[in-house]
Amino acid sequence: MTTDLIAPSILSANFAKLGEEVDNVLAAGADIVHFDVMDNHYVPNLTIGPLVCEALRKHGVTAPIDVHLMVKPVDRIIPDFAAAGATYITFHPEASEHIDRTLQLIRAEGCKSGLVFNPATPLSYLDYVLDKVDMILLMSVNPGFGGQSFIPATFEKLRQARQIIDNSGFDIRLEIDGGVKADNIAEVKAAGADTFVSGSGIFSKPSASDAHRYDSIIKEMRAAMATVSR
Numbered sequence: 001m002t003t004d005l006i007a008p009s010i011l012s013a014n015f016a017k018l019g020e021e022v023d024n025v026l027a028a029g030a031d032i033v034h035f036d037v038m039d040n041h042y043v044p045n046l047t048i049g050p051l052v053c054e055a056l057r058k059h060g061v062t063a064p065i066d067v068h069l070m071v072k073p074v075d076r077i078i079p080d081f082a083a084a085g086a087t088y089i090t091f092h093p094e095a096s097e098h099i100d101r102t103l104q105l106i107r108a109e110g111c112k113s114g115l116v117f118n119p120a121t122p123l124s125y126l127d128y129v130l131d132k133v134d135m136i137l138l139m140s141v142n143p144g145f146g147g148q149s150f151i152p153a154t155f156e157k158l159r160q161a162r163q164i165i166d167n168s169g170f171d172i173r174l175e176i177d178g179g180v181k182a183d184n185i186a187e188v189k190a191a192g193a194d195t196f197v198s199g200s201g202i203f204s205k206p207s208a209s210d211a212h213r214y215d216s217i218i219k220e221m222r223a224a225m226a227t228v229s230r
């Protein structure tokens with residue numbers, strides 16, 4: 001049975017105390033750390049790179065780190081992220097000159113590989129490379145910023161992606177990213193997702209004490225997901 005994974009997007013965390021933020025969200029029950037890399041070229045924003053990934057590992061983070069590359073070109077940064085401790089590395093097919101080669105490179109570097117689909121990017125990019133994909137990430141917002149609203153057409157795309165995965169027989173995670181919150185996470189799971197990125201939906205909902213600031217929101221998300229069986 002596939003387990004549901006909650007992946008807080010640290011884009012919405014307090015960068016002035018990132019290590020503590022990641023510790024707190026993992027202690028609250030999150031499963032993996034979603035790490036958004038933006039280059040002010042492929043997307044109109046600039047964020048963090050391998051140094052920060054390595055710093056989180058040195059800080060003691062042992063949970064999987066799910067690196068979402070919103071960069072172009074893609075290939076030359078992959079070995080750096082692998083060395084920095086990335087677990088998953090996903091990229092946008094439009095940003096790679098040779099998609100099959102990039103997927104192979106990620107696995108050769110010892111990481112799990114993934115393709116990311118913008119809202120208007122067709123799933124046909126999966127044709128011929130499914131055997132080299134560990135994760136399909138569907139963007140339910142246009143990439144570049146946290147705090148946007150979920151684009152409803154993504155529900156149908158999730159259903160199609162779920163069908164592709166189930167028909168393939170490969171062990172591929174289906175991740176959703178953008179506008180995912182406690183109040184829509186059940187519907188997103190019902191459409192086929194098993195890995196749930198949430199930035200503002202988690203980090204903008206602190207509860208009373210610092211050490212337990214994310215407990216209640218993660219609990220609320222788990223309870224909502226538990227209402228949907230797969």
Ligand SMILES: O=C(CO)[C@@H](O)[C@H](O)COP(=O)(O)O
Pocket residue numbers: 009011012034036068141142143144145146147148177178179180197198199200201
């Ligand atoms: O990759 C991105 C945006 O490009 C996402 O990971 C966002 O950071 C998700 O943030 P919310 O929509 O959950 O606030």
